[in-house]
Amino acid sequence: MTNVTPLVDRSHLMRTYPDPPVTFVRGQGCRLMDTSGRWYLDFLSGLGVCSLGHAHPRVTQAVSNQASQLVHVSNLFGNLVAPEVAATLDRLITAGAAGVEGRIFFANSGAEANECAIKLARRWGAPERHVVLSAYGSFHGRTLATLAATGQPSKQEPFQPLPQGFRHVAFDDLAALEAAMDPDVVAAVILEPLQGEGGVVCASEGYLAAVRQLCDDRGILMILDEVQSGLARTGEWFGFQHSRIIPDIVTMAKALGNGFPIGACWARDEVAQAFRQGDHASTFGGQPLATAAARETLAVMEEVKAPERAASAGALLRDSLKGLPYVTLVRGEGLLLAMVLERDRAREVTAAALARGLVVNAVTPDAVRLAPPLIVSDAEIAEAIDLLRDSIGEAFS
Ligand SMILES: Cc1ncc(COP(=O)(O)O)c(C=O)c1O
Numbered sequence: 565m566t567n568v569t570p571l572v573d574r575s576h577l578m579r580t581y582p583d584p585p586v587t588f589v590r591g592q593g594c595r596l597m598d599t600s601g602r603w604y605l606d607f608l609s610g611l612g613v614c615s616l617g618h619a620h621p622r623v624t625q626a627v628s629n630q631a632s633q634l635v636h637v638s639n640l641f642g643n644l645v646a647p648e649v650a651a652t653l654d655r656l657i658t659a660g661a662a663g664v665e666g667r668i669f670f671a672n673s674g675a676e677a678n679e680c681a682i683k684l685a686r687r688w689g690a691p692e693r694h695v696v697l698s699a700y701g702s703f704h705g706r707t708l709a710t711l712a713a714t715g716q717p718s719k720q721e722p723f724q725p726l727p728q729g730f731r732h733v734a735f736d737d738l739a740a741l742e743a744a745m746d747p748d749v750v751a752a753v754i755l756e757p758l759q760g761e762g763g764v765v766c767a768s769e770g771y772l773a774a775v776r777q778l779c780d781d782r783g784i785l786m787i788l789d790e791v792q793s794g795l796a797r798t799g800e801w802f803g804f805q806h807s808r809i810i811p812d813i814v815t816m817a818k819a820l821g822n823g824f825p826i827g828a829c830w831a832r833d834e835v836a837q838a839f840r841q842g843d844h845a846s847t848f849g850g851q852p853l854a855t856a857a858a859r860e861t862l863a864v865m866e867e868v869k870a871p872e873r874a875a876s877a878g879a880l881l882r883d884s885l886k887g888l889p890y891v892t893l894v895r896g897e898g899l900l901l902a903m904v905l906e907r908d909r910a911r912e913v914t915a916a917a918l919a920r921g922l923v924v925n926a927v928t929p930d931a932v933r934l935a936p937p938l939i940v941s942d943a944e945i946a947e948a949i950d951l952l953r954d955s956i957g958e959a960f961s
Pocket residue numbers: 673674675676678703704705706756760761789790791792793817818
């Protein structure tokens with residue numbers, strides 16, 4: 565272990581990200597180590613990605629085994645892993661939805677999973693119906709189509725003109741959505757069950773079920789973007805399962821490979837059939853290495869009952885956060901939470917927390933996001949709360 569922080573030359577990287585306050589070199593469970601050998605408690609898990617914690621031995625072993633056996637064969641040929649992971653995901657998505665079966669397309673990221681969903685909806689609705697409705701405050705990715713779906717004009721402005729056929733309505737406003745659902749042109753509605761990047765904002769109870777009903781009534785597809793909320797984070801395998809509905813298309817990514825890049829788009833059989841051979845493809849999508857990471861991640865998640873753990877640890881974290889000074893509200897579900905502060909001090913709290921060895925993120929000017937690994941212990945939650953109390957104290961002093 566060294567006490568000297570090496571200077572990292574970042575001059576050859578594009579300047580799309582702010583200069584990082586810390587550079588990490590190692591991770592173990594809920595802990596991260598920086599270049600000076602200092603350990604941090606990670607309450608962000610790489611933005612909801614490393615749900616089983618860093619360097620999970622089972623996932624590490626599975627990736628290593630697969631890497632020594634077969635990494636890539638292209639989609640001109642079969643591999644044994646992708647069909648297995650597709651079957652597991654289909655089982656988890658359709659649990660509780662009798663008679664529903666679906667199919668998976670594997671991609672490499674959340675944006676690509678959503679790109680697949682958007683293309684599928686357009687193919688399904690073609691030639692007349694091509695419009696995709698989404699919500700203000702949403703985040704669906706940074707490719708041109710997913711940026712067009714993202715309901716954040718400030719992110720879109722520098723890249724105009726964006727692809728056509730995207731319209732936005734207020735989130736959690738059923739009347740606004742209903743008014744925009746013109747069945748002559750609208751193919752699909754895409755929503756996050758809980759807006760993550762928008763500030764960890766939940767819809768009111770009954771909203772998703774009502775959207776499902778409207779989509780059924782008008783023959784419009786319901787796409788749920790579970791890239792951040794999916795795979796046990798909110799206390800169910802998927803966020804929509806809190807509402808006891810089944811969407812037509814579901815996208816996921818972040819936690820699927822516990823850090824290994826992989827995304828997926830699931831669609832009900834009848835909808836998936838709209839894609840003909842050659843309509844969509846991805847060189848790396850569904851290849852053995854990434855899907856081996858996903859297979860083991862899902863196996864461990866099932867064994868440790870990750871949704872239950874997210875629900876119980878989430879309840880403890882939520883209650884503890886509510887007791888902190890200057891916290892006016894705690895939003896979110898399971899282990900995807902945001903503590904809302906009395907004033908716009910989220911950046912100051914986040915910086916003070918990092919200085920104390922706790923990783924969190926200022927998701928909006930007044931809200932700090934917490935998304936620890938789902939394996940977080942009660943003792944680690946208590947430790948984080950102590951660090952947050954001190955950090956808030958400093959930021960509000
Ligand atoms: C809900 C949601 N959809 C899509 C994305 C884009 O995922 P990726 O960055 O893997 O392309 C994100 C990323 O934060 C997300 O939170």
